[in-house]
Amino acid sequence: MLAARLAERGQASILINRTPHFGLGVAYSTPFDGHRLNVRSARMSAVADEPGDFVRWLEAYHPEWAEPDGFAPRRLFGLYVQDRLKRVETIFPGCIERRVADVVSIEADGVTLGDGRRLAARAIVLATGNPAPKTTRRNAAGGLSRIVPDPWAPGALESIGRDDDILILGTGLTMVDMVLVLEGRGWRGRATAVSRRGLMPRAHHLTADAVAPPDATMTSGPLSRRVAAARRRASAVGWRTMMEGLRPVTSALWREADVATRGRIVRHLRPWWDVHRHRIAPEVAAVMYRLLSDQRLTLAAGRIGEIESIDGGVVLHWTPRHGPPQPPKVASWAIDCTGPGHDAAGDALTGPLIATGRARLDALGLGLDLDDQGRALNAQGRADPALFVLGPPSRAAFWESIAVPDIRQRIETIVEVLA
Template sequence: MDGKIQRVTIIGGGFSGAMLAARLAEGGIASTLIDRGGDFGLGVAYATPFDGHLLNVRSNRMTAVEGRPDDFVSWLTQHHPDHAAPEGFAPRRLYGLYVQDRLAAVDAACPGLISRVLGEAEAIDGAAVRLADGRVVEGDAVVLATGNPTPKAASSGEVEGRVIGDPWAPGALDRIGPQDDVIVVGTGLTMVDMVLWLEARGWRGKAKTLSRRGLTPRGHEARPDAAIAPTDVLLKAAPSQRLHEARRLSGDANWRGMMEGLRPITAELWQAADTRTRARLVRHLRPWWDVHRHRIADGIAAALAALQAGGRMTVTAGRVSRIEQDADGVSLSFKPRSGPAQPPLTARWLIDCTGPGHDPAKDPLTGPLLASGRARLDALRLGLDLDAQGRVLDADGATDPRLLVLGPPARAAFWETIAVPDIRKRIEDMAKTLGGETAA
C-alpha cells in the first residue's frame, strides 16, 4: 500500500511494547499489541508479586513519558504514598501497575487506536504477523518488542530434575525447602532477585553462587551521586587510554558519578565505535561495565552483604565444567578462574541465573528472517543489525521501513537498551520515525 503508516503491529506487550503503543496513539497512529501472557504492560520484570523486588533506578528517573519527569512519582503520591520518595527505589510490582494505568488512560483518551491480542506470534510475512493458532494480524509495520528471552539453559526446552532452568517460571522456586542449599549459576541481577525472594519466603539454607568472574552488582549510595562530566580523553582517546582515564576520574571523585556522566551518551558512544573497539569492549570490559552501570538499591546491597558476612552466601569465580544430579541433589564441577582446582559445589538444587539466551538465529520469529535475508546479524553477532532508528537492515544492508526492533532485542545497535530511561528515549525516537514513515 502507499501512504503513511496507519497501524503498527507490536509483538510483545511488556513495558517497551505497551508504552510504544501509548505513544503512537497519542500521535494518532493505531497499533495492535500482541502478547502471549495477556498481562499487557508488565513483562517479566514488573510481573513479580514480591515487593522486595525493587527498581534498580530511583523513582524520579522512572517516568514512562519523555518530557514528564515527575509522572511516576506523582502517580505514586496519588496511589501509593508510602513509596513516593522521589529518590527511593519503589517495588517493581507498583511500577507495573503504573505502566498499566498509563496504557489504560491513553486507551480511554484515544479510543480505537490501541488493540490488544492474546496470542503467540509465530511468523512475520511482510507487515503481517501469523499467530500460533492460525490468526493473522495485519498492519503497515511490525515492531519486535519481545523483551529478554528465557535463560540459556531453558531456551531449548523444559529442564527437569534438580536444575531450575527458568527461575521466573510460575512456581519455579516452590520445590526448594526452607533448609535446602542451592547452587546459583550467574551472579548478576537475576541471582540477586532469586536469593532475596527465597529469603523472604522463609528459606534459611546456603546459596553457593558461581560466575566466570565472580562479579556481583554494585549498590547505589543512599543519596544520588552528581554526574561527573566526561573529559575529552574519556570520550575520544584510544580504548586503553579511556579506561585509564575512567579509573583516574573514579579515584579523583567517585566511580558512580563517572558512570552517571556517561549514561546519557552511552548509546552514541557505542554507535560511534568501530567493530574492533566494540569487540574489545564486549570481550574485556562488559562484565565490569554491567555490575557498575546496572546497580541495585542500597538496601538490597546491604542485605546481600549480610548474607555473605553470615556465611549463607558465597561467590566463586570459575567456569562450569559439568553438572550432575540425582534424587538427592546436584553437583557442579568447575574450573576456577585462578588458583588450584577446587571440589565440586553441591546442593539440593541448582538455579540457572546466567541471563537471557540471546540467539536470533534460533529464535522462531527472527530465525526465518535471517535465513531469508530480510534481516542480518551485526558484526559481533550480538543481535539483529539495525539502523540508528531501530529499523532492521537486510542482508545487503538496506533499511526495512516495515520492520523495527525495540528494547532488549535491539542491544546490538544501542548497547544500553534494557533500562526504562534508555527505552523511553528509543520509544520517542521510534514514534517519530513511524509517524514520518511511508508504508511500502
Template sequence: MSGPISNVAIVGGGFSGAMLAARLAEAGIGSTLINRSADFGLGVAYSTPFEGHLLNVRSSRMSALADQPDHFVRWLGANAPAYADPDGFAPRKIFGRYVQARLAEVEAAIPGLVERVVGEVAGIEADAVVLSDGRRVAADAVVLTTGNPAPKTASGGSARVLSDPWAPGALEAIGAEDQVLIVGTGLTMVDMLQALEGQGWRGRAQALSRRGLLPRAHADLPDPPEAPTPAMLEGPLSERMKASRVVAEDAGWREMMEGLRPITADLWAKADLATRRGILRHLRPWWDVHRHRIAPRIGVFIDRLLAEGRLSVVAGRVKGITADDAGVRLDWIRRGQAQTPLTGAWLIDCTGPGHAPEANPVTGPLLASGRARLDPLRLGLELDGSGRVLHADGTADPKLFVLGPPARAAFWETIAVPDVRKRIEDVVKALTA
C-alpha cells in the same frame, strides 16, 4: 514506505510494547499489541509479585513520558503514597501497576487505537504477523519488543535444575534449609535470593560466575554526574579505561558512571568493531556491575548474606552439570584447572538473557530470508539509528523495527526505562515521518 502507517503490530506487551502503543495512539496511529498473556504492560521485570523486588533506578527517573519526568512520582503520590519519594526505589510490582494504568488511560482517552491480542507469534510476513493458532494480524509495520528471553546456560531435564528462574512457581519446591547452587552472580541472582528468603528459606547458596563479581549498590542519595574528560571519549580502549579510573578515584566511581550515562549509546554507535569486541571481552562484566546498580537496601541484604556465610561466590567457568533425585553437582574450572565440585539440592540458572536470534522462531526466518542480519558480534539484529532492521544487503526495512532489550547490538543500553523511553520516541518519530 508505500503509504501512510495506520496500524502497527507490536510483538511483545511488556513495558516497551505497551508504552509504544500508548505513544502511537497519542500520535494518531493505531496498533495491535500482541502478548503471550493477558498481563499487558508487565513483562518479566514487572510481573514479580514479591514486594521486596525493587526498581534499580530511582523513581524520579522512571517516568514513562520523556516530556514529563515527574509523571511516575506524581502517579505514586496519588496511587501509592508510601513510595512517593523521588529519590527512592519503588517495588517493581508497583511500577507494573503504573505502566498498566498509563496504557489504560490512553486507551480510555483515545478509544479504538490500541487493540490487545493474546497469542503466540509464529512468524512475520510482509503485511501481517502470524500467530501459532493460525490467526493473522494485518499490519503496515511491525515492531519487535520481545524483551529478555530466559537463560540458556543450565539444562538437562532435571526438575532440580531451574533453567528459567522467572517461570511461575519456579522456586516453590526449594525447602527452607536446602543448599542452593547458582550460576551467575548478577541482578537475577539477587532477585532469586530475595524471593527465596521471602518464602522462608534459611539455607546457604554457592554462586559461580566467570569473574565472581557482584552488583554494586546505589548511594543513599543521588550522585551528581561528573563530566567525562576528553581522554575518556577518544583513543584506544585501554587508554580510555585509564582515564576513567583517574576520574573515578578523584570524583567517585558512581559520579563517573553517571557522567557517562547520557552518552553511552552514542559512544557505542561511534565505536569501531575492534573497540566493541574489546568492550565485550574485557569491560562488559565490570561495566554491568557498576552501571546496573541495586537499591541501597538490597545491597545491605546481600552484604548480610555474605557476612552470615549464607552466600559464597567463586569465579570460574561451568564444566558440567549433573542432577539426580538427591541433588545437583556442578563441575567447574578456574584458569583451566578443575576445582572441587559444588553440590546442592537445587541449581538456579541466573546467567542472564539467552539471546539467540538465529534460533528464535520469529527472528530466525527473518535472518534466513535475508530480511534481517546479525551484527558482527552476534549480539542481535543489526539496526539503523531509528531502530529499523537492516536487510542482508544493509538497506533499512521501513516496516520492521526492534525496540527494547533485543536492540542491544545497535544501542548497547536498551533495558533501563530512561533508555527505552528515548528509543520509543525515535520509533514513533520514524513511523510518523
C-alpha cells in the same frame, strides 16, 4: 509504553501479547515487594517529556513509596504502566487494540498468529523483552529435575526447601532477585553463586549521584586509554558520579565504535561495566551484604562445566578462575541465573528473517543489526522501513537497551518515524 505514545500522536496500533497481562513483562510481574527498581523513581517516568509522571502516580495511589530518590517495588511500576495504558485507551478510544495471541511468523505486510489468522500492518515493532536463560536448558531437558532452568517461570522456586543448599549459576541481577525471593520465604540454607569473574552488582548511594560529564580522553582514542581516563575520573569524583556522566552518551559511543573495539568491550570490559552500571537499591544491597557476612552466600569465580544429577541433588563441575583445581560443588538445587539467553538466529521469529535475508546479525553475533532509528538492516545493509526492534532485543545496536530511561528515548525515536 510505545503503544501509548503512538496513540497520543494519533497513530493506531495492535498490541499483541501471549497473556492478558499487558504492560508487565518479566521484571514487573513479580508480586514480591522486595524486588525493587534498580533506578530511582524520579527517573522512571514512562513519558520522555514528563519526568515526574511516575512519582506523581505514586503520590496519588501509593504515597508511602512516593520518594523521588527512592527505589519503589517493581510491582508498582508494572501497575503504573498498566494504568497509563488504560488511561490513554480511554482518552484515545480505538487507537490501541489488544490481542492475546502468539505470533508465529513475521511477514512482509503483517504477522501470522498461532491460530493461522493474519494481521496486516504497515510496520511491526519487536518489543519481546528478555528471553529465559539457556545455560542449563539442555540439562533440564535431559531429566535433571533438580535444575531450575528458568527462575522466572511460575512456581520455579516452590520446591526448594527452607534448609536446602543451592547452587546459582550467575552472580548478577537475576541471582540477587532469586536470593531475595528465597530469603523472603524464610529460606535458611546456603547459596554458592558461580560466574566467570564472581562479580556482584554494586549498590546505589543512599542519595542521588552527581553527574560528571566525560571529557575527550574518555570518549575518543584507544579503549585502553579511555578506561585509564575513566579510572582517573572515578578516583577524583567517585565512580558513581563518573558512571552517571557516561550514561547519556553510552549508546552513541557504542554506535561509533568499530567492530574490534566492540569486541574488546564484550570480552574484557562488560562484566565490570554491568556491575557498576546496573546497580541495586541500597536496601537490597544491605540484604546481600548480610548474607555474605553470615557466610550464607558465597561468590565464586570460575568457568561453569557439566552439571550432574545425584540422589536428592546436583553436582556442578567447575574450573576456578585463579588457583588450583577445586572439587565439584554439591547442593540440593541449581538455579540458572546466567541472564537472558539471546539467540536471534535461533529464535522462532527472528531466525527466519535472518535466513531469508530480511534481517541480519551484527558483526559480533550479539543480535539483530539495526540503524539509528531501530530499523532492522537486511543482508545487504539496507534498513527495512517496516520492521523495528525495541528494548533488550536491540542490545547489539545500542548496548544500553534494558533500562526504562534508555527505552523511553528509543520509543521517542520510533514514534517520530511511525507517526
